[in-house]
Amino acid sequence: MERFRLLSRSRDHGGITALVLGPMGVGKTTFLLSKLVHPLLKRREEVLIWRGGEFCQYGYLEPSRVRLLLSEEYCYRFIDRETGEAVTPLALPHRFGFYEVLYIGYPEHVLKYVKPGFLNVVYCSDNFFIDMLEELNTRPDIRWVSVFHDELQKLAPSNVEGGLWKRNKRLADALADTRKNYVSFYATCHDLSDVDYRVTRKMMYRVYLRDARIPRDSIIRNKMLTHKLRLGEAIVEGSRFKLTRFQPLEKRLNLVVKMRGWVEPAEAVAEDAGEDVEMIDLSLIRGRGGWDDEL
Ligand SMILES: Nc1ncnc2c1ncn2[C@@H]1O[C@H](COP(=O)(O)OP(=O)(O)O)[C@@H](O)[C@H]1O
Numbered sequence: 001m002e003r004f005r006l007l008s009r010s011r012d013h014g015g016i017t018a019l020v021l022g023p024m025g026v027g028k029t030t031f032l033l034s035k036l037v038h039p040l041l042k043r044r045e046e047v048l049i050w051r052g053g054e055f056c057q058y059g060y061l062e063p064s065r066v067r068l069l070l071s072e073e074y075c076y077r078f079i080d081r082e083t084g085e086a087v088t089p090l091a092l093p094h095r096f097g098f099y100e101v102l103y104i105g106y107p108e109h110v111l112k113y114v115k116p117g118f119l120n121v122v123y124c125s126d127n128f129f130i131d132m133l134e135e136l137n138t139r140p141d142i143r144w145v146s147v148f149h150d151e152l153q154k155l156a157p158s159n160v161e162g163g164l165w166k167r168n169k170r171l172a173d174a175l176a177d178t179r180k181n182y183v184s185f186y187a188t189c190h191d192l193s194d195v196d197y198r199v200t201r202k203m204m205y206r207v208y209l210r211d212a213r214i215p216r217d218s219i220i221r222n223k224m225l226t227h228k229l230r231l232g233e234a235i236v237e238g239s240r241f242k243l244t245r246f247q248p249l250e251k252r253l254n255l256v257v258k259m260r261g262w263v264e265p266a267e268a269v270a271e272d273a274g275e276d277v278e279m280i281d282l283s284l285i286r287g288r289g290g291w292d293d294e295l
């Protein structure tokens with residue numbers, strides 16, 4: 001088995017949770033993709049789930065190893081930033097070489113449709129994502145699963161109230177159960193204080209990149225240590241701390257995606273999404289006030 005601590009897989013220890021920290025441009029996303037996703041893809045047996053974001057950072061990977069699972073909550077328009085060309089989701093495999101693109105209706109469909117050996121990119125709402133984590137915890141098998149969430153402060157921001165407070169609590173509760181269910185969770189944020197403490201407290205490892213702020217509770221006594229790191233170097237802190245290195249990746253695709261909820265005016269959706277409209281479940285439109293005569 002792998003010697004790098006974040007990739008060790010032991011039935012005794014269960015899943016791993018790690019949070020990668022550092023200011024903009026120090027390689028957080030690169031760390032996830034190059035140091036974690038890339039070697040896990042080579043192992044082929046593990047289920048890898050990446051939360052899709054608007055800047056499509058999985059464009060650093062070989063597209064034939066990427067599958068897109070798009071929640072029917074939204075309609076999607078991908079834009080190739082090299083050419084400015086807009087591409088509908090179902091045209092993506094042909095146009096860019098992604099392995100395949102599927103639409104999914106419910107969080108439990110993620111588990112049903114993921115494929116090991118690929119990066120399964122899931123586009124969905126925050127609530128859908130947390131439901132999905134809960135589903136993974138109660139799945140009927142013990143395959144290893146890794147879930148990646150770049151920019152965790154977008155999902156679980158600190159200092160929130162009401163509905164968001166409750167949502168963060170649900171996420172923290174789900175993360176408390178991932179380990180024993182062989183689910184690993186890897187995420188990034190700029191500063192530890194940007195993410196709800198109930199969520200950050202669940203993280204077994206922290207990875208500090210160059211100029212990351214080392215929080216007071218860290219076992220690293222020299223809080224200036226990260227200012228000495230170079231690009232591509234990182235400190236992994238668990239019960240001990242150690243230095244590690246990661247390599248840059250070459251960007252293969254420069255895509256941005258626009259997502260829109262179906263509750264927006266029906267004409268705009270129909271005009272924009274083209275063939276997509278036919279793909280979505282009619283019951284979804286019915287339930288969300290998509291009737292022409294109601295507009
Ligand atoms: N180990 C590395 N060596 C050289 N360049 C790197 C390395 N890691 C990342 N980079 C480059 O730094 C830039 C920012 O990386 P990125 O992962 O997007 O940072 P962040 O997610 O922290 O904002 C990218 O252009 C990337 O290619």
Ligand SMILES: [Mg+2]
Nearest residue numbers: 028029030150
């Ligand atoms: Mg990033």
